[in-house]
Amino acid sequence: MNLWFRLLFLLISTPFRPKLAAPHGVSRLAFRVWFNDLDTNGHVNNGRYWTLFDLGRTDIMLRMGLLGAVLKNKWTPIVGGGAIRFRRELRLFQSFVLETRIAAWTENRVVFEQRILADGDVVATRALVLAGLYDRKARGFVPVDTIFRSVGVTGTQSPPIDAAVQAMLDLDAAMKLNAD
Numbered sequence: 583m584n585l586w587f588r589l590l591f592l593l594i595s596t597p598f599r600p601k602l603a604a605p606h607g608v609s610r611l612a613f614r615v616w617f618n619d620l621d622t623n624g625h626v627n628n629g630r631y632w633t634l635f636d637l638g639r640t641d642i643m644l645r646m647g648l649l650g651a652v653l654k655n656k657w658t659p660i661v662g663g664g665a666i667r668f669r670r671e672l673r674l675f676q677s678f679v680l681e682t683r684i685a686a687w688t689e690n691r692v693v694f695e696q697r698i699l700a701d702g703d704v705v706a707t708r709a710l711v712l713a714g715l716y717d718r719k720a721r722g723f724v725p726v727d728t729i730f731r732s733v734g735v736t737g738t739q740s741p742p743i744d745a746a747v748q749a750m751l752d753l754d755a756a757m758k759l760n761a762d
């Protein structure tokens with residue numbers, strides 16, 4: 583993550599922001615496009631979106647109260663894959679909102695939906711990110727039920743998996759088979 587000032591602001595402001603209810607809370611972070619976000623075409627660089635998305639997932643983890651369990655158990659957040667769709671460009675000084683929510687989950691990984699909203703509520707970018715918490719000691723991903731229990735949530739079922747999320751999961755499985 584190379585957005586140090588934005589990360590620092592996020593960490594400082596988190597205690598003053600409302601908690602998010604796991605697993606259905608939605609993180610919304612307001613930003614503005616700065617010079618270091620731009621590519622040679624004068625709009626936000628496609629790689630910058632992935633880094634901004636890191637901030638959204640960090641916010642959701644912090645505000646759902648997961649940090650304590652992550653530190654206590656020495657779990658490591660790991661992104662396994664992602665797909666992105668660009669719809670509108672963002673230009674210098676333009677304000678935007680990064681919206682992050684858990685779209686669905688499997689036994690041991692979560693699919694986040696992350697959207698960049700510009701000009702009010704116009705979707706400029708939408709991404710799906712497959713991620714999980716990895717337990718190095720157990721050498722595997724932490725079951726999602728265990729993660730939710732660590733923040734006081736039990737007996738919850740994943741929302742229905744839509745076609746885009748299923749395509750992400752299928753692509754991940756196919757790429758795992760052809761890893762060599």
